[in-house]
Amino acid sequence: MEKKARAAESNTRITENNAKVMEGKFVSKRFWELDALRGIGILLVVVYHLFFDLNYFGLLKIGLYDGFFLYFQRSAAVLMLLLVGAGLSLTYEKAFLRKENPLVKTIKRSALLLAVAGLITLATFVYPNKGFIVFGVIHFIAVAVLLSYFFKNFFHANLFFGAVAIATGFYLNTLSAATPWLVWLGVKFPGFYTLDYYPLFPWLGVVLVGMFLGKALYKNYSRQFNAPVARSKATDLLELSGRNSLLIYLTHQLVLIGVIQGLFFLKIF
Numbered sequence: 599m600e601k602k603a604r605a606a607e608s609n610t611r612i613t614e615n616n617a618k619v620m621e622g623k624f625v626s627k628r629f630w631e632l633d634a635l636r637g638i639g640i641l642l643v644v645v646y647h648l649f650f651d652l653n654y655f656g657l658l659k660i661g662l663y664d665g666f667f668l669y670f671q672r673s674a675a676v677l678m679l680l681l682v683g684a685g686l687s688l689t690y691e692k693a694f695l696r697k698e699n700p701l702v703k704t705i706k707r708s709a710l711l712l713a714v715a716g717l718i719t720l721a722t723f724v725y726p727n728k729g730f731i732v733f734g735v736i737h738f739i740a741v742a743v744l745l746s747y748f749f750k751n752f753f754h755a756n757l758f759f760g761a762v763a764i765a766t767g768f769y770l771n772t773l774s775a776a777t778p779w780l781v782w783l784g785v786k787f788p789g790f791y792t793l794d795y796y797p798l799f800p801w802l803g804v805v806l807v808g809m810f811l812g813k814a815l816y817k818n819y820s821r822q823f824n825a826p827v828a829r830s831k832a833t834d835l836l837e838l839s840g841r842n843s844l845l846i847y848l849t850h851q852l853v854l855i856g857v858i859q860g861l862f863f864l865k866i867f
Contacts, residue, residue: 632684632685635840636840636841637836637843638836640847641839651854652858657858678735679742679804680808680811688819708744712737712740718734719737729791731794733781735796742801742805745802762803763801766799784800
C-alpha cells in the first residue's frame with residue numbers, strides 16, 4: 599500500500615508539473631540531471647584526452663584505438679551526443695510551448711558552432727599540423743544542429759531514422775574514395791589521418807536517438823520520471839561542469855598540453 603501511495607504521489611506531481619508547463623510556468627527551467635550527465639560526459643572526455651596526450655608525446659605506450667580505451671572513448675562520445683539530441687528536443691519543445699519559430703535560433707547556433715569548428719581546424723593546422731582536424735565533433739554537432747530542425751516534429755520515427763543513419767555509417771566505413779570531399783559523410787580516402795573524426799554517418803543516428811529520448815522522457819517540457827538520485831554537492835559540481843561543457847571542451851586540451859610541455863621544459867619527464 600505504501601509503495602502504491604508513493605507511486606500515486608509521484609504521478610500526481612508529474613501531472614501537476616505538466617499542467618504548469620502548459621501554462622508556461624516552467625518553460626525556462628533547466629533539468630539538473632541532464633547537466634549532471636553532461637558533466638560526467640565532459641569528465642570522461644578530459645580523462646581520455648589526458649591519456650591521449652601522454653601517448654602522443656611518448657610518455658605512455660598504450661593502445662588507444664582498440665580494447666578498453668576505444669570503448670571508453672566511444673562511450674563518452676555516445677553519451678555526449680545522446681545529450682545533444684535530448685537538448686535539441688527540449689529546445690524545440692520549449693519553442694513550441696512559447697509559440698516561437700526556432701529556425702532562426704537554430705541557424706544562429708549552427709553558425710556559431712561552425713565558426714568555432716573553423717578555428718579548431720585552423721589551430722590544429724598550425725599545431726600539430728599532422729592529423730589536423732577537418733571534421734571533428736564540433737564540426738559534426740554544428741551540422742547536426744542544423745539538420746535536427748527537419749526532424750523536430752518526429753517522435754518514434756526518429757528511432758527508425760537513427761537506426762538507418764547508424765547502419766549507413768557502418769556501411770560507409772567499409773568504403774574508400776579517391777576524393778577528400780566525402781570525408782564529412784563517412785567515406786575516407788587512402789592515407790586519411792586526423793586527430794578527431796565524427797562523420798555525419800553514423801553519428802547523426804545517435805543524435806536522432808537522443809531526440810527521441812528527449813521527447814519521451816521530457817514530454818511537454820516536463821520530466822516524466824523521478825530523478826534516480828538526490829541532488830548533492832557532487833551532482834552540483836557535475837551540473838556546473840555540464841553547463842560549461844563547451845567551454846571546458848574548447849580549453850581543456852590547451853591546459854593539458856600546456857602542463858605536459860611545461861613539465862618537459864622543467865625536465866621533469
